Amino acid sequence: MAEPETAAIQVQGARKVYKAIGKPPKVAVSDVSLTVEPGTIHGLLGPNGAGKTTTLKMLIGLVRPTQGRFTILGQDSRQPRGRTALGFLPEQPYFPTHLTALQALKFYGALAGVRREGLDGEALSLLEKVGLADAGRVELTKFSRGMLQRLGIAQALLGSPHVVILDEPASGLDPVGQRDIRNLMLQLRADGTTVLLSSHQLSEVEAVCDRVTILDRGTVASEGHIDDLLNIAGQTSVKVRGLERLPERVASLAEEVAFSGSVWVFSIPDDAVRTVVDAIDDAGGVVMAVQPKRESLEDYFTRLLEHHAAGEVA
Amino acid sequence: MMRRVLTIARAVFLDSIRRRILLVVLVFAGIMVAFIPALPDYGLGVQAAVYGEIALAVTFATAAVVVVGLAVTRIPSEIERRTVYSVLARPVPRWEYLCGTWLGTFATAGMLIAAFTVVDQIVALVTYGEPMWLLWLGAVGIWLEMGVIAAFAHSVSTIVSPITAVVASIAFLFIGHSRSTLLGEEGALALRAFYPSLDAFNIVAPVTHGAGVPPIYLLSMVVVFIGFVGLLLALGALLMGSRDL
Numbered sequence: 001m002a003e004p005e006t007a008a009i010q011v012q013g014a015r016k017v018y019k020a021i022g023k024p025p026k027v028a029v030s031d032v033s034l035t036v037e038p039g040t041i042h043g044l045l046g047p048n049g050a051g052k053t054t055t056l057k058m059l060i061g062l063v064r065p066t067q068g069r070f071t072i073l074g075q076d077s078r079q080p081r082g083r084t085a086l087g088f089l090p091e092q093p094y095f096p097t098h099l100t101a102l103q104a105l106k107f108y109g110a111l112a113g114v115r116r117e118g119l120d121g122e123a124l125s126l127l128e129k130v131g132l133a134d135a136g137r138v139e140l141t142k143f144s145r146g147m148l149q150r151l152g153i154a155q156a157l158l159g160s161p162h163v164v165i166l167d168e169p170a171s172g173l174d175p176v177g178q179r180d181i182r183n184l185m186l187q188l189r190a191d192g193t194t195v196l197l198s199s200h201q202l203s204e205v206e207a208v209c210d211r212v213t214i215l216d217r218g219t220v221a222s223e224g225h226i227d228d229l230l231n232i233a234g235q236t237s238v239k240v241r242g243l244e245r246l247p248e249r250v251a252s253l254a255e256e257v258a259f260s261g262s263v264w265v266f267s268i269p270d271d272a273v274r275t276v277v278d279a280i281d282d283a284g285g286v287v288m289a290v291q292p293k294r295e296s297l298e299d300y301f302t303r304l305l306e307h308h309a310a311g312e313v314a
Numbered sequence: 315m316m317r318r319v320l321t322i323a324r325a326v327f328l329d330s331i332r333r334r335i336l337l338v339v340l341v342f343a344g345i346m347v348a349f350i351p352a353l354p355d356y357g358l359g360v361q362a363a364v365y366g367e368i369a370l371a372v373t374f375a376t377a378a379v380v381v382v383g384l385a386v387t388r389i390p391s392e393i394e395r396r397t398v399y400s401v402l403a404r405p406v407p408r409w410e411y412l413c414g415t416w417l418g419t420f421a422t423a424g425m426l427i428a429a430f431t432v433v434d435q436i437v438a439l440v441t442y443g444e445p446m447w448l449l450w451l452g453a454v455g456i457w458l459e460m461g462v463i464a465a466f467a468h469s470v471s472t473i474v475s476p477i478t479a480v481v482a483s484i485a486f487l488f489i490g491h492s493r494s495t496l497l498g499e500e501g502a503l504a505l506r507a508f509y510p511s512l513d514a515f516n517i518v519a520p521v522t523h524g525a526g527v528p529p530i531y532l533l534s535m536v537v538v539f540i541g542f543v544g545l546l547l548a549l550g551a552l553l554m555g556s557r558d559l
Contacts, residue, residue, distance in 0.1 A: 018558075060402075061403075062558070080405040083405045086403065093396070094397045
């Protein structure tokens with residue numbers, strides 16, 4: 001068991017340069033460092049070619065780094081022994097198709113070191129957890145893309161790993177499946193498991209992640225707590241209903257006003273919250289929500305990458 | 315460690331024997347064996363011995379085709395389909411993965427050769443009224459050689475494409491059986507000790523025309539097998555360990 005102060009995952013100065021005879025070297029990852037605290041969900045974001053998958057592959061020993069240090073719970077994760085507490089879901093997982101779902105889980109369970117006597121029970125329990133309870137004896141050739149994805153998640157959870165790396169877990173899943181996976185990640189966090197989530201689905205990352213690291217062109221473009229990154233300092237978002245028009249005092253302070261379906265949404269300076277709430281109350285309106293104004297992750301992500309690109313060009 | 319290697323071997327074996335091509339090859343070769351006694355030049359007073367020779371030759375050729383076909387495609391296809399990621403992300407060293415894969419292919423070859431030998435025996439019993447038990451000795455020699463070929467093909471296929479690995483495996487097989495041709499029976503004596511010869515596994519002549527080989531020869535054959543396979547798999551593990559997946 002790791003000491004409390006040990007980071008669940010630590011990547012320091014990762015660099016990967018692919019070299020091939022007769023071709024110029026290709027820098028896939030230039031300099032990436034990230035730390036994932038135990039018991040958190042950490043998002044790894046970036047556009048295509050940013051270096052996310054290469055970083056993950058270096059972390060789990062599939063790709064040899066040109067430089068860098070990689071640890072999981074304080075152990076060198078490039079060595080097989082350092083991956084005993086790790087579960088990994090690759091992007092678009094494939095399995096030996098002649099197996100049934102139950103046989104596949106037993107195969108990966110044996111590789112993960114799950115004890116023989118407990119393997120059947122754990123495999124059945126995980127199939128149920130990912131919504132495949134009725135498909136245990138079905139051959140994988142008959143599985144849909146979404147079912148294979150669910151099975152991939154189940155195999156990543158075999159052996160109750162302390163750290164789980166999920167590469168695009170919602171890929172190929174319908175909205176219900178995506179919600180199930182979100183809930184599963186939250187459940188894992190509640191149980192004390194650390195999750196490193198690499199995803200293109202920004203809404204998913206925004207919904208579950210405590211912290212995010214955004215990669216661009218092989219470097220870290222931004223890193224921090226999701227609230228710190230998205231909350232807009234000094235601005236509060238207000239949602240109101242029951243008014244045909246905003247009171248004069250509110251209208252003079254409100255910015256980015258939107259009205260839809262009898263609901264007003266606008267932002268105001270933090271120090272005007274009391275004034276605005278009183279004014280709405282006096283006018284007979286109902287305040288539905290008052291919360292820190294928050295940028296969507298999508299907007300933040302787009303803006304960050306534009307600035308990062310501009311900075312690099314400059 | 316052994317549990318992981320055996321788990322991988324079992325998965326490779328079960329996957330291999332389900333491939334339809336294996337059944338097709340087995341049926342086709344079985345038919346060929348059944349028709350050996352009908353060959354035009356057949357029958358010069360040593361029918362049974364010639365039958366055994368041809369039967370073992372068919373077994374060897376068919377096993378070589380199947381083993382090379384299975385071995386050169388297994389690892390590249392697992393890398394391409396990314397099934398290998400879920401295996402190697404576990405605490406599984408690459409050499410264990412390679413050894414498990416080889417063991418699965420070796421077991422498949424064993425099953426195939428055993429099935430062939432049973433067919434050979436049935437045809438021999440029906441045609442000559444004798445079960446020709448010595449064919450099993452020849453089959454063991456073929457099986458061990460297929461283990462060496464599989465180790466070479468798997469190891470090479472970790473870094474080159476399946477087509478290149480097929481060519482390399484055929485070249486290995488050819489060179490392995492060409493010591494006398496390339497070095498001469500008496501010439502280049504100093505080199506003979508270092509020549510990677512597969513002739514040690516060829517016991518067709520004593521099996522079909524003589525009384526087989528003594529146990530000490532069988533034992534020495536196993537030692538050569540272990541030496542070859544160990545060396546080739548160690549090389550394969552080095553090659554696989556040095557590549558990105």
